[in-house]
Amino acid sequence: MSSRVTRILTTSFVLAVVLLPIYWLVSTSLKSNREITQEGTLYPHVPTLDNYVRLFTEKQFGSYLANSLVVTFFSVAIALVVGAMGAYAIARFRLPFAMERKVGLFLLTLRIIPPVVILIPVYLLMLSLGLLDTWLGLIATYTAFNVTFCVWMMESFFREIPVDLEEAAMVDGDSRFGAFRRITLPLAAPGLAATAIFAVLVTFNEFLFALALTATPRAMTMPRGTATLIGRIDTDWASMAAAGVIGALPIVFFALLVQRHLVRGLTMGAVK
Amino acid sequence: MKSATQAPQYRLQGAGLDLALPYLMLAPGLTIVLGVLVYPLWDGLRASTRAYRYGSPVADVGIQNYVRLWSDAQFLNALWVTVKFVALSVSVEAVLGFALALFCLREFRGIRLLRTVLIIPMVITPVVVAIVFRLIYASDAGMLTALSEAMGGGAVQILGNSLNAFIGLVVLDVWEWTPLMFLILLAGLQSLPHEPFEAARVDGAGAWRVFADLTFPMMRPVLAVAIVLRTIDAFGTFDQVFVLTRGGPGEATRLISIYGYDTAFKFQQTGYAAALFVTVGLVVLGLAFSAIRLLRRIDAS
Numbered sequence: 313m314s315s316r317v318t319r320i321l322t323t324s325f326v327l328a329v330v331l332l333p334i335y336w337l338v339s340t341s342l343k344s345n346r347e348i349t350q351e352g353t354l355y356p357h358v359p360t361l362d363n364y365v366r367l368f369t370e371k372q373f374g375s376y377l378a379n380s381l382v383v384t385f386f387s388v389a390i391a392l393v394v395g396a397m398g399a400y401a402i403a404r405f406r407l408p409f410a411m412e413r414k415v416g417l418f419l420l421t422l423r424i425i426p427p428v429v430i431l432i433p434v435y436l437l438m439l440s441l442g443l444l445d446t447w448l449g450l451i452a453t454y455t456a457f458n459v460t461f462c463v464w465m466m467e468s469f470f471r472e473i474p475v476d477l478e479e480a481a482m483v484d485g486d487s488r489f490g491a492f493r494r495i496t497l498p499l500a501a502p503g504l505a506a507t508a509i510f511a512v513l514v515t516f517n518e519f520l521f522a523l524a525l526t527a528t529p530r531a532m533t534m535p536r537g538t539a540t541l542i543g544r545i546d547t548d549w550a551s552m553a554a555a556g557v558i559g560a561l562p563i564v565f566f567a568l569l570v571q572r573h574l575v576r577g578l579t580m581g582a583v584k
Numbered sequence: 585m586k587s588a589t590q591a592p593q594y595r596l597q598g599a600g601l602d603l604a605l606p607y608l609m610l611a612p613g614l615t616i617v618l619g620v621l622v623y624p625l626w627d628g629l630r631a632s633t634r635a636y637r638y639g640s641p642v643a644d645v646g647i648q649n650y651v652r653l654w655s656d657a658q659f660l661n662a663l664w665v666t667v668k669f670v671a672l673s674v675s676v677e678a679v680l681g682f683a684l685a686l687f688c689l690r691e692f693r694g695i696r697l698l699r700t701v702l703i704i705p706m707v708i709t710p711v712v713v714a715i716v717f718r719l720i721y722a723s724d725a726g727m728l729t730a731l732s733e734a735m736g737g738g739a740v741q742i743l744g745n746s747l748n749a750f751i752g753l754v755v756l757d758v759w760e761w762t763p764l765m766f767l768i769l770l771a772g773l774q775s776l777p778h779e780p781f782e783a784a785r786v787d788g789a790g791a792w793r794v795f796a797d798l799t800f801p802m803m804r805p806v807l808a809v810a811i812v813l814r815t816i817d818a819f820g821t822f823d824q825v826f827v828l829t830r831g832g833p834g835e836a837t838r839l840i841s842i843y844g845y846d847t848a849f850k851f852q853q854t855g856y857a858a859a860l861f862v863t864v865g866l867v868v869l870g871l872a873f874s875a876i877r878l879l880r881r882i883d884a885s
């Protein structure tokens with residue numbers, strides 16, 4: 313009996329610790345600035361959606377959202393195609409000088425280096441190419457980051473698929489690439505999904521490079537646009553909270569939808 | 585080309601274009617990575633040996649930028665703050681995550697809900713996580729102040745006080761990343777073999793003995809990997825600090841990434857900032873490789 317009580321208490325405590333901050337964000341987003349700073353209420357006494365309306369009418373959050381969706385879509389899609397091919401080559405072929413293994417190790421090493429390390433040269437590169445504050449600049453940067461871990465993640469998924477199936481297809485007249493496309497790729501679909509989900513999450517949430525590489529609503533992503541609301545002297549708490557909700561909603565919804573794949577992606581590698 | 589020692593993959597030999605296939609498949613990915621990651625890495629190395637004015641190089645200064653780092657009190661402070669932040673956050677996360685994973689190993693009602701809810705903190709955009717905690721800490725509009733006032737107290741000062749702001753940042757990181765630690769460790773616990781635990785139960789071993797003699801030793805490799813992953817990640821923390829405190833008050837929460845960013849983009853010292861980031865990159869790679877070596881030793885024993 314007592315262990316059951318402990319269990320219920322622990323579960324409620326953890327739930328409260330996780331959900332209370334989120335409750336406060338949502339509740340603040342429904343208050344007026346006057347209610348927030350002067351009355352200090354614990355829940356919205358006069359709930360209003362004004363803060364949300366303001367984000368889209370006065371603060372260009374529509375553009376931020378559109379930019380985020382475009383940039384995330386293209387950088388994940390390109391990285392998946394390119395990464396799947398690379399991963400397959402590393403998983404299946406034995407090249408002279410163990411080249412494929414060296415390439416794999418090299419990509420993994422690049423993945424370990426914190427992105428902030430190449431922030432300055434990437435900024436200088438985009439500056440010289442005239443790609444600052446454009447979709448293309450962001451897409452190129454995010455695609456490169458995504459490729460390093462798409463290759464690494466998908467390689468292990470391809471290894472799990474028996475090679476015999478491809479051989480059979482080739483005996484039946486498929487080319488090497490045809491066997492990859494028609495046999496291996498569909499079998500690796502769950503792995504591809506896990507990889508894609510993880511890439512979407514990381515790309516949609518990225519802030520540092522968006523901060524350095526974009527400056528106007530032309531290319532600013534959601535996290536970058538949200539940060540513009542945070543001035544030196546914070547007064548507009550209500551907009552900030554609403555921006556937080558709008559920024560978090562799509563990605564939390566997405567994550568809960570694909571929860572199972574997500575957990576697989578997050579924990580893999582660590583346990584293997 | 586047939587011998588018993590060759591990998592089974594070798595059996596798949598096509599003809600013609602198929603021989604070039606591996607190279608063709610690797611090429612697009614490598615091209616992107618070389619262009620957008622490796623070239624900048626090389627360019628960053630070059631930039632770190634130069635002095636810049638208004639974003640263009642004006643002089644070669646050799647290793648001077650690197651030498652200067654070690655007599656720069658602000659750099660040394662940022663390094664120290666980062667080490668403190670990483671050590672404190674990651675160890676708290678490891679302990680809490682492990683405890684929670686052990687707790688959730690037994691199936692009971694409510695556990696699905698718990699696992700689902702725990703996903704939320706780590707998927708929310710880090711910028712939004714920082715906003716959430718600003719709304720908690722703010723002395724005029726924050727949750728803590730509102731709670732304190734509801735109970736008859738006064739405003740709570742978190743972000744204006746050095747120690748409180750630093751602890752506040754650690755609390756943010758623990759809230760955001762304990763769930764990842766938890767998920768990795770739970771997956772690790774679930775993949776442990778059952779037999780030793782059944783044998784221990786038959787022998788009548790107590791819960792603590794089972795943990796100390798079986799669970800913990802068997803979980804050591806997974807625990808080590810989880811800690812290494814989090815440590816590397818925490819070293820590059822930027823977004824949350826940028827939004828929560830901007831490094832302040834004073835230099836109390838100025839992590840190395842924030843200092844580097846300010847050096848480059850606020851103070852326009854491009855070459856010096858490049859040297860700083862090259863140093864950070866080397867430190868993290870060094871950490872990672874010694875961790876890998878350590879893990880291999882654990883695996884071997």
